[in-house]
Amino acid sequence: MILPAADELLAPVMAIDGFRLACLIDGSTGMVLATREFRENHDGPAPTTAAAGAADVINALTLLNGRLATGENLEDVMVTFSDSFFMVRPVGLDQQPQILLLVIADRQRTNLAMAHRSIRDFCASFTA
Amino acid sequence: MSQVTKRTRVQRLADSVLPGRVLPGRTVGGYANLIEARLRKLAATGSTGMLPMSGHGDGGIFFRDGRVVYAQSSRTPTPARRTVGLAALGLVTTEAGPPSNGAELVAAPSFDRLVDMLALTEPTIDAITELLSSESRYAKFRPCDYPPSGQMSPLPIETVLTEVERRRQVLRQLAPVVTADSPIVRFAPRDPPSFQVSASQWALLVRTGDGSTPRTLALALGRSVFGTTIEVYRLLALGMLVVPGHAQAITSGAPAQRPAEVMSFMRALSDAGGPNA
Numbered sequence: 117m118i119l120p121a122a123d124e125l126l127a128p129v130m131a132i133d134g135f136r137l138a139c140l141i142d143g144s145t146g147m148v149l150a151t152r153e154f155r156e157n158h159d160g161p162a163p164t165t166a167a168a169g170a171a172d173v174i175n176a177l178t179l180l181n182g183r184l185a186t187g188e189n190l191e192d193v194m195v196t197f198s199d200s201f202f203m204v205r206p207v208g209l210d211q212q213p214q215i216l217l218l219v220i221a222d223r224q225r226t227n228l229a230m231a232h233r234s235i236r237d238f239c240a241s242f243t244a
Numbered sequence: 245m246s247q248v249t250k251r252t253r254v255q256r257l258a259d260s261v262l263p264g265r266v267l268p269g270r271t272v273g274g275y276a277n278l279i280e281a282r283l284r285k286l287a288a289t290g291s292t293g294m295l296p297m298s299g300h301g302d303g304g305i306f307f308r309d310g311r312v313v314y315a316q317s318s319r320t321p322t323p324a325r326r327t328v329g330l331a332a333l334g335l336v337t338t339e340a341g342p343p344s345n346g347a348e349l350v351a352a353p354s355f356d357r358l359v360d361m362l363a364l365t366e367p368t369i370d371a372i373t374e375l376l377s378s379e380s381r382y383a384k385f386r387p388c389d390y391p392p393s394g395q396m397s398p399l400p401i402e403t404v405l406t407e408v409e410r411r412r413q414v415l416r417q418l419a420p421v422v423t424a425d426s427p428i429v430r431f432a433p434r435d436p437p438s439f440q441v442s443a444s445q446w447a448l449l450v451r452t453g454d455g456s457t458p459r460t461l462a463l464a465l466g467r468s469v470f471g472t473t474i475e476v477y478r479l480l481a482l483g484m485l486v487v488p489g490h491a492q493a494i495t496s497g498a499p500a501q502r503p504a505e506v507m508s509f510m511r512a513l514s515d516a517g518g519p520n521a
Contacts, residue, residue: 118407119361121397125354142362144471146509147407149362168509182482185438208355215358242355
């Protein structure tokens with residue numbers, strides 16, 4: 117990863133039940149800054165692919181928000197796959213550069229509401 | 245009997261006299277690979293010093309113990325101290341200078357620490373992306389040249405080259421619509437539709453004038469040229485900026501005539517050789 121020293125910043129989100137993978141991504145360039153994986157994530161998604169997909173999703177939704185022009189901000193994105201949850205949240209709504217947090221968790225072992233709250237709290241504490 | 249061809253011998257002789265000189269007819273892509281091979285060799289030998297580059301902008305790549313710690317190019321901004329508020333948007337000026345060293349980052353809050361690390365790393369990756377273009381040449385390695393203060397955490401050369409290749413693929417996707425040196429202008433229709441832009445995009449819009457390009461905007465705002473080119477592409481997709489000559493195609497042309505409006509980081513990754521490339 118580009119900022120290996122930043123990997124430790126992701127330690128709090130590893131406490132989410134069913135945690136598989138977390139990445140910090142520079143949303144403006146798509147560059148993966150830091151990543152943490154669950155130790156048994158051998159067959160899980162590749163961090164670079166997951167991060168690129170997350171950056172693409174945010175890019176598309178940002179364009180949509182720009183065209184809708186409702187004055188709202190994108191807070192987070194939750195995607196449900198058959199076995200996992202993909203959760204993407206900009207770290208700080210008005211921060212520059214736009215840094216994205218991606219968390220992938222096991223659907224069978226994750227309480228989505230609790231995971232959502234953990235991610236929200238993490239991002240809030242991160243920028244405090 | 246020697247198996248080395250005459251052409252190779254001539255190239256070696258030219259390199260020994262004028263390092264980086266390319267023989268007529270030699271493919272530039274092949275030379276880009278030679279630069280990468282040179283960088284890998286410097287990394288493998290644990291070198292410390294600077295590899296000067298010229299051709300597509302002057303600059304250099306600094307190594308410490310075989311790892312990349314800094315790079316600068318005359319065509320990309322240099323690292324600057326992070327600014328906040330209006331200064332971050334380029335709307336007011338502050339006394340900005342390069343960070344003195346990395347010690348001050350340790351005690352900073354986590355987000356600030358991350359952004360400060362990125363403020364050192366992004367300009368270096370941006371510069372290397374520029375320096376590793378097909379028109380660049382390298383000169384003799386200078387073991388005694390040390391990087392200026394404010395260098396980033398040392399990075400393995402393979403990590404850097406992988407990121408540079410990913411960026412090349414993204415730029416290839418954007419090239420039919422906009423490059424870092426494409427002139428851009430604000431699009432001003434008679435009945436403008438409503439759009440919503442971020443503060444960062446607004447800063448680009450208000451600075452766009454005659455002769456603006458993504459590179460001039462990036463240099464004026466002290467931002468990454470690569471990131472600014474992508475941001476300009478997004479504004480083109482929204483129809484708020486146009487590349488002269490492409491105006492009709494983007495905003496009102498038939499779908500088949502429009503340039504591709506979908507940039508994909510995932511596609512760049514697969515085009516660069518897969519997720520583990």
